[in-house]
Amino acid sequence: MSFKENLLEKIKINRLAKQVIATIGPPDSDRKADRNSMRSLLEMSTYTYRKERDLDLYLRDAAAAQTNILVLDNDLAIYNTFVEDVALRKSPTVKEMISIRNVIKILNDSDVVISKKEDSVKTIQQECIETLDLSFDESDLNEIVKDGCASLERDYAEGVIESLELFAEILEYEPAPKAFKISHHKGFGVLSxxxxGEIVFGPMVIYSLIHNSLNLIDRQVGSFDKEAIEFIHQIASQKEQADAEGPDVFEHLKQKALRQ
Structure with a gap:
């Protein structure tokens, strides 16, 4: 796959992982982990699906007798053991529960569990990302700039946002926090x-979904600085001039990515 395709894949991986983590509750919580999103994340990994009894298992190395095995349930535990051992511990038969040794295994799985819940999601997330070639050169960035500029010219908001998200991933920009959000706009920037407790945002890019205008503000703004935030709104509504506008914003982001 191309660099752009790999980067889009990374964004999707991170988005799925975030969705799953957001649904994980504390111990003894009634909240259910988002299994559909977790399944989609696992399908992007090198893990192999296997149905065992009533369990949905994902094996890191399906050819090995003992391997890392994730059980797709509310705990999202990753075991390092045998498939048969996971089946015994998670879905024992009546016959298996007669054995005291088996009962001990069923009641205590700390000897084989590597991680659970959020930690397991992050493990799969990282392993998915490690399979991607994310190296790039100027020609790769030129492709993103070209697509972004063409989308801007055609008033194609989805294409503009995709190019902005790609540069945001490269530059480690975050979506605009609450204090800096503007209705019908997409914003990305450096967040600290x-x-x-004051949130500092910037440099930042702001895209208007209604006016198809793209602006760069090349400075930091604190969330307690109401005057500066109002100035951002003035730029977004095209009443003040930004540090860069339109296609020049994509070129600015490209040069920043190359320096980085």
Whole structure:
């Protein structure tokens, strides 16, 4: 796959992992993990699906007798053991429960569990990303710039946002936090937080879904600075001039990515 395709894959992986983690509750919680999103994430990994009894298992190395095995249930536990051992511990038969040794295994799986819940999701997420070639050169970035500019010219919002998301991934930009969100706009930028609790956002790019206008603000703005935030709104509504506008924004992001 091309660099752009691999980067889009990474964005999808991160999005799925975030969706799953958001549904995981604390111990003894009634909240259910998002199994559909987790299944989609596992399908992007090198893990192999296997049905055992009533269990949905995903094996890291299907050819090995002992391997890492994720059980797709609410705990999302990853075991390092045999398939038969996981079946015994998670879905024992009446005959198996007669054995005291088996009962001990069923009641305590700490000897074979590597991780659970959020930690397991992050493990699969990282393993998925490690399969991708994310190296790039200027020609790869030129492709993103070209697609973004063409989408901007055609008033194709989805294409503009895709190119912005690709550069945001490369530059580690975050979506605009609540204090900087503007209705009917998409924003990405550098996000940090001061010890005082103030959120600092910027440099940032802002795209208007209604006016198809793209602006760059090449400075940091604190969430407590109401005057500066109002200035951002003025730029977004095209009442003030940005540091870069339109296609120039994509070229600016490309040069920043090359320097990085």
């Amino acid at each position: 937080r001061k010890e005082s």
